[in-house]
Amino acid sequence: xxxxxxxxxxxAWGDLMFFKHNFLNILVxxxxxxxxxxxxxxxxxxxxETDIGVSYVAFVIPGIAALSSLSSSFSASATRMNVQxxxxxxxxxxxxxxxxxxxxxxxxxxxxxxxxxxSCFLLYALGLFLAPELVLSPLIIICIIVSCMxxxxxxxxxxxxxxxxxxxxxxNSLIILPMTFLCGTFFSVSSLNPxxxxxxxxxxxxxxxEIIRGAAxxxxxxxxxxxxxxxxxxxxxxxAIDVYLLKTKKI
Amino acid sequence: xxxxxxxxxxxxxxxxxxxxxxGLDLSxxxxxxxxxxxxxxxxxxxxxxxxxxxxxxxxxxxxxxGHDVKKEPSAAKSCMGxxxxxxxxxxxxxxxxxxxxxxxxxxxxxxxxxxxxxxxSDFFSLGEYLDKPVDSLSGGWKKRAAIVCAMLHNPxxxxxxxxxxxxxxxxxxxxxxxxxxxxxxxxxxxxTTHYIEEAESLCxxxxxxxxxxxxxxxxxxxxCDKVGSIAVEFAEEGKTQYRYFKxxxxxxxxxxxxxxxxxxxxxxxxxxxxxxxxxxxxxxx
Ligand SMILES: Nc1ncnc2c1ncn2[C@@H]1O[C@H](COP(=O)(O)OP(=O)(O)OP(=O)(O)O)[C@@H](O)[C@H]1O
Ligand SMILES: [Mg+2]
Numbered sequence: 001x002x003x004x005x006x007x008x009x010x011x012a013w014g015d016l017m018f019f020k021h022n023f024l025n026i027l028v029x030x031x032x033x034x035x036x037x038x039x040x041x042x043x044x045x046x047x048x049e050t051d052i053g054v055s056y057v058a059f060v061i062p063g064i065a066a067l068s069s070l071s072s073s074f075s076a077s078a079t080r081m082n083v084q085x086x087x088x089x090x091x092x093x094x095x096x097x098x099x100x101x102x103x104x105x106x107x108x109x110x111x112x113x114x115x116x117x118x119s120c121f122l123l124y125a126l127g128l129f130l131a132p133e134l135v136l137s138p139l140i141i142i143c144i145i146v147s148c149m150x151x152x153x154x155x156x157x158x159x160x161x162x163x164x165x166x167x168x169x170x171x172n173s174l175i176i177l178p179m180t181f182l183c184g185t186f187f188s189v190s191s192l193n194p195x196x197x198x199x200x201x202x203x204x205x206x207x208x209x210e211i212i213r214g215a216a217x218x219x220x221x222x223x224x225x226x227x228x229x230x231x232x233x234x235x236x237x238x239x240a241i242d243v244y245l246l247k248t249k250k251i
Numbered sequence: 252x253x254x255x256x257x258x259x260x261x262x263x264x265x266x267x268x269x270x271x272x273x274g275l276d277l278s279x280x281x282x283x284x285x286x287x288x289x290x291x292x293x294x295x296x297x298x299x300x301x302x303x304x305x306x307x308x309x310x311x312x313x314x315x316x317g318h319d320v321k322k323e324p325s326a327a328k329s330c331m332g333x334x335x336x337x338x339x340x341x342x343x344x345x346x347x348x349x350x351x352x353x354x355x356x357x358x359x360x361x362x363x364x365x366x367x368x369x370x371x372s373d374f375f376s377l378g379e380y381l382d383k384p385v386d387s388l389s390g391g392w393k394k395r396a397a398i399v400c401a402m403l404h405n406p407x408x409x410x411x412x413x414x415x416x417x418x419x420x421x422x423x424x425x426x427x428x429x430x431x432x433x434x435x436x437x438x439x440x441x442x443t444t445h446y447i448e449e450a451e452s453l454c455x456x457x458x459x460x461x462x463x464x465x466x467x468x469x470x471x472x473x474x475c476d477k478v479g480s481i482a483v484e485f486a487e488e489g490k491t492q493y494r495y496f497k498x499x500x501x502x503x504x505x506x507x508x509x510x511x512x513x514x515x516x517x518x519x520x521x522x523x524x525x526x527x528x529x530x531x532x533x534x535x536x
Contacts, residue, residue, distance in 0.1 A: 006358070010352075010356055011356070014344055014352040018343045022343075080343075089337055090341040092305050093335075098326070099356055100325070
């Protein structure tokens with residue numbers, strides 16, 4: 001176990017240096033898009049009460065946090081790994097070293113996790129200030145970490161599957177973009193017709209939105225424990241897929 | 252055999268319907284300096300990638316230091332250091348960070364790591380470049396840095412896939428010295444190269460691979476003798492032609508029947524290479 005953690009840190013070390021070198025860029029990127037969503041959707045589009053009895057801003061901020069966990073974590077781990085694998089070939093160098101596949105997968109998630117957490121917490125800190133209904137609790141921190149981790153693991157899978165930069169872009173617009181707008185980030189999934197709902201509940205971001213919103217507004221919503229379980233199951237499945245892809249090396 | 256550090260049996264690697272390695276058998280003895288030669292696309296890099304566990308393979312077995320690369324990949328990986336054909340450093344990091352990262356992958360502790368990096372970068376005169384980003388170095392210097400990375404964990408077997416291509420004369424000689432030194436210290440070295448004279452002067456044994464199969468394997472001198480130890484080079488129909496003979500008398504006899512520019516010399520490995528792999532290019536019968 002301690003071995004796994006040490007190896008994970010060793011795998012992640014280079015990415016942490018990358019994070020350090022580019023911190024300012026990453027900071028700007030992390031805060032820009034959630035801020036734009038917040039202004040456009042939170043203030044521009046709609047105001048007033050929602051059907052659960054909170055202001056729309058309070059409703060949408062957890063949604064945007066979920067969305068940021070997806071876009072930041074996913075793109076950070078997928079992009080960097082894709083570059084390391086296809087262009088720098090430094091991923092090969094790592095694969096030739098005696099590291100367990102689990103530690104490689106976990107280590108490669110760390111960058112995505114950090115970016116996601118940075119983005120989510122910056123936004124949420126702003127949210128606490130803008131919407132008094134929102135609360136800060138251990139549960140919301142756990143929920144944000146679980147979502148960032150899940151989408152980081154998904155990013156690793158996509159980076160391993162992508163054969164070129166173009167496939168990356170295609171997968172991005174096929175998986176990420178639709179999830180961004182539909183999965184209960186800007187509106188409540190329960191307001192849709194049941195068929196749509198069923199489809200959306202098959203996507204991890206829907207569950208991420210539900211749990212982050214549930215944890216953020218405990219006075220208005222019962223916490224959806226099932227969604228938390230489902231999201232963890234997604235994370236486990238992505239982890240297993242990542243290990244499988246590395247192991248079979250169809251890459 | 253116990254003293255074979257690498258044993259490859261019946262290796263087959265296909266890319267779709269293209270067979271890159273086609274039933275290759277090869278044993279590398281412990282401590283030997285082995286040259287792996289072959290024309291472009293023969294399958295040298297692919298074979299190395301299979302041994303280095305970078306890619307799976309379709310058939311066959313590979314043992315490194317007695318460990319099956321499919322069953323015990325970690326144990327096999329610990330004995331190997333690989334310098335790939337293309338420079339494979341992480342361009343978002345500095346040279347030193349690349350080295351530290353590498354040492355970490357091999358779980359080398361901080362103190363030992365710093366000593367080793369200092370020692371090797373000194374040896375390659377990399378000192379002043381250590382804290383520069385990778386892309387500010389020229390190709391040859393990047394190569395040196397990549398070599399340092401592969402040597403940090405004192406591997407028992409070192410693979411060098413065309414290590415000297417793109418290096419200037421000084422760097423090449425330096426690398427030759429390093430290769431000889433490591434060899435003298437007992438490291439097993441497998442080298443692929445297109446500079447045949449390099450293989451001839453460095454290697455204990457060479458293997459020539461063509462179309463994914465080993466077609467010749469022996470000491471350089473023995474291979475030359477097999478082709479014919481004396482070469483006659485002459486011009487005919489506007490092309491340079493070559494004939495090989497067992498001894499000087501036969502060669503002289505043949506040379507006297509030819510007019511114009513005829514030269515007689517010892518056969519070298521390049522002749523062997525061309526004779527075995529270049530049938531379609533040359534004009535020999
Ligand atoms: N990833 C790949 N996908 C498809 N075909 C490949 C791949 N890698 C190698 N090949 C094919 O396998 C064959 C062997 O290639 P390899 O790189 O092993 O040659 P090589 O002997 O190292 O040549 P060179 O001297 O040019 O480096 C080539 O025909 C090449 O086209
Ligand atoms: Mg090659």
